Amino acid sequence: MPGPGPRPDELRSGEPRPDEPRPSVWGGLTRYLDTPAKRTTALAAILAFMVAAPFLFGPYATVILTNALLYTILALGLNVVVGYAGLLDLGYAAFFAVGAYTVGILTTDFHWNFWATIPVAILAAVVAGVIIGGPTLRLRSDYLAIVTLGFGEIVRISARNLEITGAASGISGIEQPWLFGWHIATQTDFYFVFLVLVVIAVVCSARLANSRLGRAWLYVRHDEDAAEAMGIDRVRVKLAAYVIGAIYGSIGGVFFAVNLTAISPQSFSFQQSTLFLMAVILGGMGKIPGVILGAFIVVLAPELLRDLGSFRLLIFAVGLLLIMLFRPSGIWPARRGGR
Amino acid sequence: MSNHLPGALLKLTDVTLGFAGNTVLQAVNFDVPGESIVSLIGPNGAGKTSLFNCITGFYKPQQGRIEFAGTQLLPLKPFQVTRTGIARTFQNVRLFREMSVLENVMSGLHCRTHVGAFGAILRLPSQRREEADIRRRAGECLSFVGIPAEEWERESSTLAYGHQRRVEIARALASEPKLLLLDEPAAGLNSGEKQELVRLIARIKAERGVAVLLIEHDTGLVMSISERVSVLDHGLMIAEGTPKQIQADPKVIEAYLGAEDAEAALAL
């Protein structure tokens, strides 16, 4: 069983520490955004900026920003697994693949309506999450990390080998959807679709964090055995996080597929999984605004550092290492609501 | 001692537990009646905390049965045991350190409530009601153990040690147990705090109808509060009875002090 908890000699009796202010979803920015009015204004300003961005920055930037929004959704999903529930998932791209291939197969081979494929993609994610998570979430965290990595590889290799997923060349010619007469086809169209998805993802994440389930994740992460002693079924709680993360990933995959109209196994590799993980940790450290920042860093930095080629991956890796060595508590959200 | 008390809430029958060649508990028979206060004492290493761990499901004894309010506990996982109505505190305070006092106590209510991910995301009225209810009931438990409202939002590790122990008791009470296991609740407390603890335990039984089983080394406290005392030594239950009977029992004296005569050690 994990560590025995603090010993009496480590606890001080007598001197209580002064109260520290409790940060909200905004994290450290609460110093400047200390009234609800200020926060609402800040939110409105950010949203307005995001809505105007395609027109301000032009088509190329719109593509990049759309990609950043996609990563934000996926990073938020992985954040539920890693940041909230404390499970190291190194194969998150598998769920991304599940969503993308579900749409790809159902629309090109079976000619389904796009919108009908979404519930199927969600169901597939739930099934995948239960199959992968069910037997493995009771393992210790080191083993879980490697097992999720293994599953990620199994999904990728299967996608590469099977006929129905188009083998190594993947699936192409995915039709882009219609919504009440609006053909979602241009880059700007997809930008706004992803923007809406991000807003939904953020709201869901924030609500989950401040709920009974969100607290249960914290209890289990802080001290599994004490949580179990309080009557919390830790396997079920972890599985909930895993499945919810899977759903985020799958939805991301669905819209990724119709955005690009073509998918191939290369998009679902281990490198991809590590990029999602970096987004969660680099800027984010488990808190929602940080995760968003991390996703943007992971997508935008390669654009800005274009000349460096593969060197930029090294920079990311070194950055991750430095963060872990010098700010490890950063990925441990200290207080409720600070996610 | 192998006959059970009639109508006992908790019954251990022939419980035997061993680790890597050591026998920690040997054919232990033990009862706790409902709404009573029972103490489990014995020299260090006697197996008392292991007994707690068997009851709560963290250890699985190789032999024996444990029955609680008619339910067999051995096939259950620890969280299921808690749900049947047994709660515990730990020898070393194990609060969720970086969470607030109130959040710690709210954890006890998790198993008594049920809103899941859907309700959380949709913020249904039933979810909001349940959240308010959880906070209110947690607050009640904190008031019951005497933690003032100013401390509820503080990070639990910032509280004075005595208060942390009480928060742990409040957390256990929040899960609405019928039996409360306290593992050395008086360790590290000064004499004033110990008096308060005695009163609290009495109130837990009287006002909440909860049976209390405690492991404790402070014999004064044990004698003043217990209705029954059971003595464990090297995994064997060597004596059971009222505090007065135990104090006079030569086997008990010998267990604590070897063959030396030392009534002083057991005197109040």
Next chain:
Amino acid sequence: MTIFNLLAQQLVNGLVLGSFYALVALGYTMVFGVVKLLNFAHGDLYMVGAFVGFLALSGVSGMVGAGWAGVGLSILCAMVAVGVLGVAIERIAYQPMLKAPRLSILITALAVSLVLQNSLLTMTNGQIVAFSPKLGFAGINLDGVFINYKQIVLAGTAAVLMIALELFVRRTQYGRAMRAVSIDKDMCELMGIDVNRIIAVTFFVGSALAGAAGTMAGAYYGSIWYFMGFLIGLKAFTAAVIGGIGSIPGAMLGGLILGLLESFGTQIPGIGSEWKDVFSFSVLILVLVFKPTGLLGQSEQERM
């Protein structure tokens, strides 16, 4: 080729493959024993070993040629270099993290792995590098089963290294101290054993073995690239788990078993080489779910 020949050939292949897996798995298991951490970067140490060996071979081939002597020297260089690297990683990245939450040290290990991978990626620009020692293709022919000298020498070297390790663990003070630390670290500290030193030695030995395996694999397969550590890391972990994580004989046994399973597995119709990795990962998952202690490991009944 008769069925017998086919199977015997696969047996040979499996044993050679298995000895690589065993060498890498040993490092995993030894490190896990003393610091209770799965060193995610371990597979990448194997990769670094391959590159160091390659450089060493280029360096010494002027003097002793690129034949067996050259390869032997390269293996030694790789062992020393990677051993030192392993200790450096332990000191810089892991030691500060031992008291941090579990998730932190796992991510740190992942970060180290990515730093190693991406460093080599940058240096080689992602290209596969040819590793061509002059070892020839000669071999012996046993009734239709062809075993080339490369296979014999490499498997033999691996066996020698494993025997040396066994002797080290059983006969020397360091070895005994290592086993003691893996059973109860805190008690060892109380008894005056320099636990930090033992951990450093363990990392050195485990990493050196991985480095040796890397050079040997590079020489055997003829090519090396920055990503080769990834797969071997997973396979070696699988091997360590099959044998029982924390058990040194277990890692050796697990490595051989996995090598054989893979070799024979590729002959099963339907699996072939495309699905080989899926096959191995499935074995890993099944073992972890149904028998996490592996064949020779102890079951973890931890005290509260």
